[in-house]
Structure formats: structure tokens, C-alpha cells
Amino acid sequence: MYLFQQAASLSRTLRAARQNQLSIGFVPTMGALHEGHLDLIRQAKKQYDRVICSIFVNPAQFNDPADLAKYPRTLEKDLEALALTGADYVYFPEVSDVYPPNSQPEKYPFGALETVLEGAHRPGHFEGVGMVVARLLRITVPNGLLLGEKDYQQCMVLQSLLKQMQWEQKVALHICPTRRESNGLAMSSRNQRLTEAGKKQAALLYEIIKSCQERYLQFSPDQLSDWAIHSLEAQGNIRVEYFSFADAQHLQPVQHWNESPAVRVLAAVWVEDVRLIDNALLF
Numbered sequence: 001m002y003l004f005q006q007a008a009s010l011s012r013t014l015r016a017a018r019q020n021q022l023s024i025g026f027v028p029t030m031g032a033l034h035e036g037h038l039d040l041i042r043q044a045k046k047q048y049d050r051v052i053c054s055i056f057v058n059p060a061q062f063n064d065p066a067d068l069a070k071y072p073r074t075l076e077k078d079l080e081a082l083a084l085t086g087a088d089y090v091y092f093p094e095v096s097d098v099y100p101p102n103s104q105p106e107k108y109p110f111g112a113l114e115t116v117l118e119g120a121h122r123p124g125h126f127e128g129v130g131m132v133v134a135r136l137l138r139i140t141v142p143n144g145l146l147l148g149e150k151d152y153q154q155c156m157v158l159q160s161l162l163k164q165m166q167w168e169q170k171v172a173l174h175i176c177p178t179r180r181e182s183n184g185l186a187m188s189s190r191n192q193r194l195t196e197a198g199k200k201q202a203a204l205l206y207e208i209i210k211s212c213q214e215r216y217l218q219f220s221p222d223q224l225s226d227w228a229i230h231s232l233e234a235q236g237n238i239r240v241e242y243f244s245f246a247d248a249q250h251l252q253p254v255q256h257w258n259e260s261p262a263v264r265v266l267a268a269v270w271v272e273d274v275r276l277i278d279n280a281l282l283f
């Protein structure tokens with residue numbers, strides 16, 4: 001496994017691989033890797049000749065400096081896990097390599113996609129995600145981009161980014177299923193900050209999401225989200241930031257089930273001062 005901290009040398013290496021007709025799968029991460037990330041690496045290995053993973057805690061996507069400061073950083077462990085899983089290249093740059101002084105980062109508008117759900121609660125978050133992923137794509141020029149479904153809204157935003165860059169023919173987007181703990185809790189780097197009790201409490205979120213999948217036809221979207229919020233908060237240790245039903249492509253909230261051919265449930269909750277998100281397809 002080859003390690004890079006400089007975009008210029010990584011780009012040169014990947015260009016040489018492309019010239020040798022080797023396809024490249026790219027897995028962008030912010031580190032603190034878990035099995036969900038490693039699944040993306042495994043999937044990339046199945047589909048591409050070479051796999052590049054980036055580890056970069058992108059300051060531009062944190063609207064809350066305290067959240068950025070608390071984000072877990074476990075570089076040594078991450079590199080070990082990536083080597084064992086079979087990544088070929090890892091890019092773990094300093095901020096100045098991703099955003100060189102005097103350079104103008106590219107900004108893309110994501111319209112209504114960035115004003116709802118995560119976008120509404122984390123202003124500027126998707127602008128920062130778009131900025132860093134555009135930069136990483138230009139450095140790596142991959143054939144495939146692999147993302148986790150847990151961050152479903154991010155997947156839709158990055159699909160729009162590829163379109164706006166006019167790269168959607170050149171880079172295949174793979175959205176890989178959310179990896180869960182045995183109790184259903186979606187794997188997330190942020191789970192590292194939960195106590196064992198917190199992890200148990202947080203598993204209720206997926207229980208409630210599953211109940212919504214089973215019983216949505218008996219209720220309206222508003223009734224069901226009221227019930228879900230009440231059930232989660234009744235537990236005492238969970239605070240719900242949003243619990244919404246939205247059309248699966250544009251993520252606009254639905255008032256009636258027949259407003260969209262595909263609806264997802266998406267939620268953000270706080271447990272022990274840790275913000276967790278999850279989502280699933282209803283139909």
C-alpha cells in the first residue's frame with residue numbers, strides 16, 4: 001500500500017495507472033474507519049483494478065468548530081485496517097494540500113437538495129462536502145466513486161456534483177448499503193464517542209425506522225413522524241433533530257404517500273451529545 005500526503009505525487013501515480021489501462025475506484029473518508037468504510041474498500045476491490053482511499057477531516061464541511069475538534073482521528077489504526085483490507089493507495093493530506101493558499105476552491109450549488117434535512121440543520125455543510133469532493137475527484141480522476149448509503153443525502157448531493165462537473169459518464173457512482181451493528185445501530189465514526197449504554201439507546205432509532213417501514217400505510221407521514229419522535233424521546237436519552245419522510249431523489253418532504261414513487265425515511269438524533277443520522281427506503 002502506497003501512502004501519499006501530496007496531491008501532485010498521487011495524481012502522477014494514478015495517471016500512470018490509468019495509462020497502463022488500470023481502472024481506479026475511489027473511497028473518500030474522514031478516517032476513524034469502521035467496517036462500513038472497509039465494505040466500500042472491499043466493494044471497490046471487486047470492481048476496480050486499483051483502490052484509492054482518502055482520509056481527510058475536511059474543515060469546510062463542519063459548521064460547528066466544536067464538532068470539528070471532537071471528530072475522532074485514528075490515523076495509525078486506519079492505515080493498518082486499510083492495508084489489511086487491500087487498499088492500494090492512501091491519501092492523507094494536510095489542509096494546505098487540499099486547499100492551497102491563494103487557490104479558489106470550486107463551489108457548486110445543490111439547490112433544494114441542500115436546504116432540507118442535513119442541509120437545513122448544518123448550514124454550509126454540503127457546500128463544504130462539494131468543495132472537497134470536487135477537489136479530490138480532480139486529483140484522483142477515478143472510474144468509480146464509492147459512498148455509503150448511511151449518508152444518503154450526501155450521496156444525492158454528490159450525484160448532482162458529478163452531473164454539474166459533467167463527469168457522470170466518466171465516474172460511476174456506487175451507493176453501498178449501510179453496515180449495522182448486531183443491534184441495528186448504523187456504523188458511524190461518531191459511534192466511537194458513545195458509551196456502551198449510549199450505543200444500546202441509539203439502536204432504538206433503527207427499531208423505529210423499521211416500524212415505519214412496516215406500518216406506514218396505516219398513517220399519514222405527519223402522524224407517523226409525530227409517533228416516531230414521541231417514541232424516541234420518551235426513552236429519555238434521545239433528542240430528535242428531525243424525523244422526516246421525503247421523496248427519494250430530491251429529498252423534499254412528502255405530506256401524502258402518493259406524492260412520490262419512492263419515499264425514504266431520514267432522521268438525525270442526539271444521544272450523549274453525539275449527533276447520529278440514519279435512513280431507509282420505505283417504498
Ligand code: PAF
Pocket residue numbers: 028029030056058061129132133151154
Ligand atoms: O462522508 C464523509 O466521510 C465525508 O463527508 C466525505 C465524503 C469524505 C467528504 O469529506
